[in-house]
Amino acid sequence: MPYTRRRRPRPARAAANAVRHTSSGKEGGAFTVDLSWESDTVRIAVIDQGGESSPVFQSLAAHFPDNDAESGRGLLLVGVLADDYGTYGDSHSRVVWAVFRQRPTAPTHIQCAS
Incomplete structure (x- = not known):
């Protein structure tokens, strides 16, 4: 999947989480x-x-019982959209990271050799 509007990395959202939750x-x-x-x-x-x-990375299945919540989906989305992600640190300093890899787009046509 190429970077699209839905899949592109969003550093501003990650920064907002740092201010809100730490x-x-x-x-x-x-x-x-x-x-x-x-x-x-x-x-x-x-x-x-x-x-x-x-920080807690939740699976989609674990999140569905509370699907009416107005917040709490940030790390859920990271877990779904990122190719790799994680966290390390302690109560004094923490790092939350994610990796996004661009995937090749599908060809629009296929040529067969004869």
């Missing part, structure tokens, strides 16, 4: 968004000041 959102808080790319791969990492709880 100590980075407190007065004087800070966070860093690291965006790197090489060839067909984009990597996003958000480094924040940690917090009381750890």
Whole structure:
């Protein structure tokens, strides 16, 4: 799947999560968004000041019972759309990262050799 409007990496959304869910959102808080790319791969990492709880990547099946919630889908979407993702760190500093690889588009026609 190529990068499309639905699948493209969204660093602004990741940054908003750092402010909302970690100590980075407190007065004087800070966070860093690291965006790197090489060839067909984009990597996003958000480094924040940690917090009381750890990020949780949920499966679609685990999320469906609460499908009326107005928030809480950020890491769910990362888990569905990213090719690889994870988190590491502790309550003082945490990194949430995701990798997106562009996939070749399907050919519009196929030629057969005779």
